[in-house]
Amino acid sequence: MDKFEETILSMWGMTREEREESDEKFAALCTCPSCPTYTSCAKNARELLFCLTGKSFLCIQEEKGCICPSCPVTMEFGFRYTLFCRRGNEKTQRYEHGLWGTKMI
Ligand code: SF4
C-alpha cells in the first residue's frame, strides 16, 4: 500500500464535517491558479483541488503544462499522476491506467 492509498484509507473514518474541513484545508493549498492550464472560467467557477474532486466541468479544454508535482497537496498524498483537471482525479487515473495498462491522452 502506498502513501496515497494509506491517506485515502485514513480519511474513510471522517465525518462529513471533517471531510469538508479537510477539503477546505487542501483547497487553500491548491496551486492550480498559478498554472498555465488554469483558465478564468475555472477561476470564476471556483474550481480547485481537481486531484481529489475530478475533472474541470467544461472550463479547461487545453493542456498547457501542469504544476501539480510541486504542489504541497501532492507531497501530502503522494500522487502518481498529474493533469487532474483534464484527465480525472488520482483515483480515476489509477483505475483507468490499471484497467487498460496504458496512458490516457
Ligand atoms: S495537486 Fe494539483 S489539483 Fe491538487 S491541489 Fe495541488 S495543484 Fe491543485
Ligand code: SF4
Ligand atoms: S490540475 Fe494540474 S494542469 Fe490542471 S490546473 Fe491544476 S496544476 Fe494545472
